[in-house]
Amino acid sequence: MESMSTTHDRSAVLAALTARLGAERVTSDVADLLVYASDGSTLHDATPAGVVFPESTAEVVDIVTTCAAHGVPFVARGSGTGLSGGAMALDGGIVVALNRLRRILDVDVPNRCARVQPGVANLAISRAVEHHGLHYAPDPSSQAVCSIGGNVAHNSGGPHTLKNGVTVNHVLGLQIVLSDGTLVDVGGPERPGYDLAALITGSEGTFGIVTEVTVKLSPLPEGVRTAIAAFATIDDASHAVTSVIAGGLMPAALEMLDRVVVAALEAAFGLTFPPGAAALLLLECDGPEDGLDDEISRAVDICREHGALEVRLARDDNERAALWTARKKAFGALGRIARNYCTQDGVIPRTKLPEMLRRVGEIADRHRLRVANVFHAGDGNLHPCILFDDRDADERARVVSAGREILDVCLELGGSLSGEHGIGIEKREAMARMFAEDDLAVMRALREALDPLGLCNPHKVLPGGSRCVELGPGGKQVHA
Amino acid sequence: MTDPMTTDAPIPLLATAPECVHCGFCLPACPTYDVLGTEMDSPRGRLALMSALESGDLAPTRAAVGHLDACLGCRACETACPSGVPYGERLEATRATLHDSPLRDRRAAQASRWIRAAVTAPAWMQRLGAGGQRVLRAVGVDRLAERWAARHPDTHLGAALSLWSAGSHWAAQRPSPAPGTTFAPSGPRRMRVALHLGCMQRWMFGGVHRDTIDVLTALGCEVVVPVGQGCCGALAAHEGAADEARGWMRHNLDAYERAGPFDALVVNAAGCGSSLADAARLFDDDATRERAVALGSRVRDVLDLVAELGPLPHARWTHRTQRVAYHDACHLAHAQGVRAAPRRVLEGLPGLELVALAEADRCCGSAGIYNVTQPATALAVLEGKLERLAALDIDVVAAGNPGCLLQLEAGARRAGHTWRLAHPIELVAGRLR
Numbered sequence A: 001m002e003s004m005s006t007t008h009d010r011s012a013v014l015a016a017l018t019a020r021l022g023a024e025r026v027t028s029d030v031a032d033l034l035v036y037a038s039d040g041s042t043l044h045d046a047t048p049a050g051v052v053f054p055e056s057t058a059e060v061v062d063i064v065t066t067c068a069a070h071g072v073p074f075v076a077r078g079s080g081t082g083l084s085g086g087a088m089a090l091d092g093g094i095v096v097a098l099n100r101l102r103r104i105l106d107v108d109v110p111n112r113c114a115r116v117q118p119g120v121a122n123l124a125i126s127r128a129v130e131h132h133g134l135h136y137a138p139d140p141s142s143q144a145v146c147s148i149g150g151n152v153a154h155n156s157g158g159p160h161t162l163k164n165g166v167t168v169n170h171v172l173g174l175q176i177v178l179s180d181g182t183l184v185d186v187g188g189p190e191r192p193g194y195d196l197a198a199l200i201t202g203s204e205g206t207f208g209i210v211t212e213v214t215v216k217l218s219p220l221p222e223g224v225r226t227a228i229a230a231f232a233t234i235d236d237a238s239h240a241v242t243s244v245i246a247g248g249l250m251p252a253a254l255e256m257l258d259r260v261v262v263a264a265l266e267a268a269f270g271l272t273f274p275p276g277a278a279a280l281l282l283l284e285c286d287g288p289e290d291g292l293d294d295e296i297s298r299a300v301d302i303c304r305e306h307g308a309l310e311v312r313l314a315r316d317d318n319e320r321a322a323l324w325t326a327r328k329k330a331f332g333a334l335g336r337i338a339r340n341y342c343t344q345d346g347v348i349p350r351t352k353l354p355e356m357l358r359r360v361g362e363i364a365d366r367h368r369l370r371v372a373n374v375f376h377a378g379d380g381n382l383h384p385c386i387l388f389d390d391r392d393a394d395e396r397a398r399v400v401s402a403g404r405e406i407l408d409v410c411l412e413l414g415g416s417l418s419g420e421h422g423i424g425i426e427k428r429e430a431m432a433r434m435f436a437e438d439d440l441a442v443m444r445a446l447r448e449a450l451d452p453l454g455l456c457n458p459h460k461v462l463p464g465g466s467r468c469v470e471l472g473p474g475g476k477q478v479h480a
Numbered sequence B: 001m002t003d004p005m006t007t008d009a010p011i012p013l014l015a016t017a018p019e020c021v022h023c024g025f026c027l028p029a030c031p032t033y034d035v036l037g038t039e040m041d042s043p044r045g046r047l048a049l050m051s052a053l054e055s056g057d058l059a060p061t062r063a064a065v066g067h068l069d070a071c072l073g074c075r076a077c078e079t080a081c082p083s084g085v086p087y088g089e090r091l092e093a094t095r096a097t098l099h100d101s102p103l104r105d106r107r108a109a110q111a112s113r114w115i116r117a118a119v120t121a122p123a124w125m126q127r128l129g130a131g132g133q134r135v136l137r138a139v140g141v142d143r144l145a146e147r148w149a150a151r152h153p154d155t156h157l158g159a160a161l162s163l164w165s166a167g168s169h170w171a172a173q174r175p176s177p178a179p180g181t182t183f184a185p186s187g188p189r190r191m192r193v194a195l196h197l198g199c200m201q202r203w204m205f206g207g208v209h210r211d212t213i214d215v216l217t218a219l220g221c222e223v224v225v226p227v228g229q230g231c232c233g234a235l236a237a238h239e240g241a242a243d244e245a246r247g248w249m250r251h252n253l254d255a256y257e258r259a260g261p262f263d264a265l266v267v268n269a270a271g272c273g274s275s276l277a278d279a280a281r282l283f284d285d286d287a288t289r290e291r292a293v294a295l296g297s298r299v300r301d302v303l304d305l306v307a308e309l310g311p312l313p314h315a316r317w318t319h320r321t322q323r324v325a326y327h328d329a330c331h332l333a334h335a336q337g338v339r340a341a342p343r344r345v346l347e348g349l350p351g352l353e354l355v356a357l358a359e360a361d362r363c364c365g366s367a368g369i370y371n372v373t374q375p376a377t378a379l380a381v382l383e384g385k386l387e388r389l390a391a392l393d394i395d396v397v398a399a400g401n402p403g404c405l406l407q408l409e410a411g412a413r414r415a416g417h418t419w420r421l422a423h424p425i426e427l428v429a430g431r432l433r
């Protein structure tokens, strides 16, 4: 199922699309292609053959049909904040940029759902319904930027996943253009049969291009309490996390930041950090006002029992917002301390946090690399960010090796390769280490059934294939 | 290698200017990305282009140059960027390397040169121009021009004409004070400040300068208008005409040093203020940089200073409450971090109710002379601003930058809105009379 399109095929597709959509909506200018060569990660890039900007579902169908007719691969792109190279067009494919499909089509307040186009930013949905006391609950740190289409593709989570669940728990229905151009609606309330919406959620754009998403809207919590606790050691902070959850509390979010991250946040946002602290814990409880103060003070007590150096409660919404802005922009703030970073996304059982972090530190040391840790501690979803300088090819190579080793440790500790950032191109080879060949065979069969020509975001997610993706020096894909 | 988890050693920050780490937080802040929906027209995309041009990985193409020229230079991306990428500086530097490029849009470049020549023309020509404007207004030619321009707002000429006629109401006010004049404080002197007249606002916004002087003297400032000052060079620098910008700035350095000691260089145009405050960016040699830093550190936006100097003595009530929306000029909010002070001053005025404007710090599309060089995109950017304003029940829209005032006034007239545009200092001065 590998596509082998030629330069001729790609030009034919671009010419046909230019004729129908107009020159302004199709580009193959080298400068434009360069911009679409990478996503939220800076480790890899691959130059597409062209970029197309559809403005309607019908146009997406047209683009996909045209690609299919010429055997040219294509890849959907939302806001390009993906961290596993998912939106990179390998094999000289065509990028279908969905940013102009960003209308909220319908808000159904009584039934608490909204139908939106794929390019709508996650946060834009919540903003549009907040005056009804509703929001779209999954809140990736990139929520101001990332598209709902990208969220569906990666089954994205966020700090509040701990209590609210991930994207798949909030998607009610989808409209998707399959790789032969067929437009289908899946899911929707009370529709029996296979839950195809759930299947497509998390498929990383390999089953087709999602053109509409019906999302569930949830009531905004009546009250919210946010605390920040500083600990002298990562171990203390980790034990506090375990105890908070073991103590029967159900925090809405439980995030940990190490001192490298906090140094970056200090520079970016003036966030202060008590001296001698090695980790910060950001804790949030929400729900009915009744009992909320009790809940947060129990959590605070647990932090103190575990030796917290200092615990502060956000006094008002402004303080809370400031804390969350700092937390949510943490990846970006790493630019204050390094030219580049590469975010890992392993999951481990919560109890293994201290051991895992120690081993991450050892791996980094061995590869002469620095690591910054900021992660969803409550659900054991780690984001060690390896700092590097992209001009140093040797260092890039070490980053790749260290990333592999970190994932191996996650697997060894009984965890997973990815909590929320997806497999993309970055971790596909590791899939073979996580899954048995039979498991992978089912996935492959599914993919072949839905994309028999192998045109839909090829080389992502599943390992191997008849042809190897070659990433040349500097992580650039070499293709004919 | 020290283990950051077990040692207390400080974490070193990057020694060089931060780079773009692709986090994407700037995308929703960028007005051109918003209206064009293409990543080449986003901060992250433009930075990728600039880096590739700089490293030689990319030879300039018409498309690349077009995307860089389509940038408003509003610097909203800098506010949004957690990494701290100095976007504005990078843009100016890249545009300087492309300044003479044949790949640039010729008509836009021509329009820019003409406007720069016009606004920086000698004073007597400007007086002539302002006089001409009054005459044309009297005989009604400006109405004709406005009508034609309203039908062709997306052309360079249409845009220029509609801005020009939008300025007529300010041009008809009191003229700018002559350089060399000194205005004594009413009451004991609290400080001595120099006033920057600028180029365009010198002939079109004399009334704003007069109001600035009235308010500052009422608050106890001696205001001097130094001789020999000129354009701040922002328009030129923005355009990539680095030598021209440097020339203007040298001029200003000399003039303000000759003016003797003063506590603040007061500026009432956001763009000029930001350019002067950051004058050092234009120079490589240490000696000039030092002078530029010394001048830059004294630059104060007029509202920022008024906020510090505190409530007006004898402020008078207006007949009825004015409902005012405050629009943040990009070069105040994003470039100079002046956000709270103007609001505080306005809120403190008797008979004025400040009405919250959504996305107040999103560019209005004026952006120097962007609205003339890139009229279509500027209109698209303006549209969002007008929509958000139209949702409010207001009498006045206040903005601390002449460019924004003209852009918003022109837009409001075209769309038939009835609010009046005013520099915040005009509203303050209105309470003196």
Ligand SMILES: Cc1cc2nc3c(=O)[nH]c(=O)nc-3n(C[C@H](O)[C@H](O)[C@H](O)COP(=O)(O)OP(=O)(O)OC[C@H]3O[C@@H](n4cnc5c(N)ncnc54)[C@H](O)[C@@H]3O)c2cc1C
Residues within 6 Å of the ligand: A039, A040, A075, A076, A077, A078, A079, A080, A081, A082, A083, A085, A086, A087, A098, A118, A139, A140, A141, A142, A145, A146, A147, A148, A149, A150, A151, A152, A153, A154, A155, A156, A157, A158, A159, A204, A205, A206, A208, A209, A210, A211, A328, A329, A331, A332, A420, A421, A457, B022, B023, B024
């Ligand atoms: C600073 C930062 C913080 C982040 N924080 C989080 C976090 O807290 N939680 C989390 O889960 N992730 C996080 N991410 C990762 C990223 O934001 C998410 O994976 C997000 O869902 C990607 O959305 P996007 O629109 O940017 O997708 P893109 O990067 O454009 O694409 C991602 C994948 O989705 C596919 N795709 C996009 N749109 C469609 C569509 N309409 N149909 C089919 N396939 C499509 C693409 O082909 C690609 O494979 C973060 C990223 C950054 C940079």
Ligand code: SF4
Residues within 6 Å of the ligand: A332, A335, B019, B020, B021, B022, B023, B024, B025, B026, B027, B043, B044, B047, B077, B080, B081, B082, B083, B084, B085
């Ligand atoms: S916010 Fe800053 S670091 Fe992030 S993508 Fe934009 S310019 Fe790059």
Ligand code: SF4
Residues within 6 Å of the ligand: B029, B030, B031, B032, B033, B041, B042, B043, B046, B070, B071, B072, B073, B074, B075, B076, B077, B078, B087
């Ligand atoms: S300066 Fe303004 S227009 Fe230019 S990239 Fe930044 S946000 Fe966009």
